Amino acid sequence: MGAIPLGIWVMWGIVFGMAFLATAVAYYKNKKEGGDMKW
């Protein structure tokens, strides 16, 4: 992926990082509460 500059990787990383962080936070908080969840 040498065609893509570091700045673009950083930008993608920030956006996807925030998105995965949102899922991780949701997973952690739900696990802490325990019980089932309707998928």
Added chain:
Amino acid sequence: MVTNLVILVLYLALMIGISWWGYTKTANSDDYWVAGRSLGVWVSVGSYTSTLISAWSILGATGYFYNIGWAGYWQFIGTIATSLFAAAWFGEKIRGTGMVSLPDILAARYDSKYIRAITGFIILVGSVMFLTVQAMGCGVIFHQILGIPQNTGIVIGVAVFLVFTVTGGMHSVAWTDFAQAILIFIGVIMAVVVGLYHVGGFSALHYQLAAKSPQFLDPFAGGKMGVLMIVNWFVIWGIGNLGTPHFMSRFLSCKDVKVVRMSQGLTAIAFALFYFIIGTIGALATVLVPGIKDPNLVGPTFITQMLHPVVAAIIMSAVVAAIMSTASSILLVGATTFVRDFYQSFYRNDVDERRLLFISRVVTIIMAIMAVVLSLKGISTIFWLQPHMVATMGASLGTALVGGFAWKRANREGGLASVVGGACVTTLWFFMELQKATGLHPVIPGTITAIILLVGVSLMTKPLPQTVLARFFPQENPAAGQGAKPVGE
């Protein structure tokens, strides 16, 4: 043309089939407004995502990436931040109230009928505007797909989303949204796969993009996307979404707070992925179909020139899906607002369920007719005013909501001052065109004003009684919280 028609008819038949199923599940107004609070994670993710993705997302955003390059991706960071905020804290607060609409929550938190009326008014005006823009979008798309006049397209498009909103309410809206989200993703992924095949892969695409102009691979677009603009985008969507009622109604329709959290977490990933795909389509179009002047034509041109007619028809149906899902959600919120915040609050509260459901459906039809009339008249100022409405809702309603959950001392006077002041400053900033002079989008001064007024006026006036606050802060006052357990939990 025949292929387009067949695929579009198949799609519309599927949507109407889902609506009929929604109708069979709708027994009372709670079912109609918030799907009986029954939605699970995947339906919520699909519904929220496809409501976020409007016609602009596929048509306009492709052109945006085409002109500015990958720096355009910053625009969507605010919406991801909203989902992160919702997954971490905000979603559980909204769902925990167990209420039906955003004005319901604000009226209960600030113990004020006036705040309900003002909020309801802002939402109704915004809903008709949003709806009119979607109706106009239907006209454009149906004209492109079927070659029919735009006005005929407007009437057909509105008729379809009216049918699947008025019949099954939130059950229909959420499940048609879910189906549409799948169609939208299939459509854009097909476009990317075919495009990448033509250019020789993802890496080859970027080498060709860099050869066109280094700006396309600069995260600041060679100065076109400055830090202030990134901050503006972050705040516009980050705050704007918090006050947008058709997103809040998704939280309220979830089965419980766990579903809200997880669906918001996964929505953030779906949203980031969707715009990554759209960005890639924009980059592909830059290389494969250069020289397009009108940014709105970049997506359709790429789709029709590069793809097989059947694939193109599926993708254009996905654009129709994006419009329909956004429009049906707005329509439902507008009707809910009218019935609960005006009819029930100020006229008659002792209405039986059947009549309430009937009135909801009649209001839904009236709003759709208003949207058709405004779009047929071609009132173009609505396009101009729509982003302003998002900013107004975010600055005024979003601040009052977040402040109301975060700060116990926020009271009736502070809430009212915040909603009115935030809306007024955002509107004045917009109409006086102060963004040109300052570089700040109206939502920023609007939100700052709303926060200052909420804090300042609340501190200068009497706090609300514990009986009002107990529902919103039960953990801080368990004794008062007893008997005020959130409805629907």
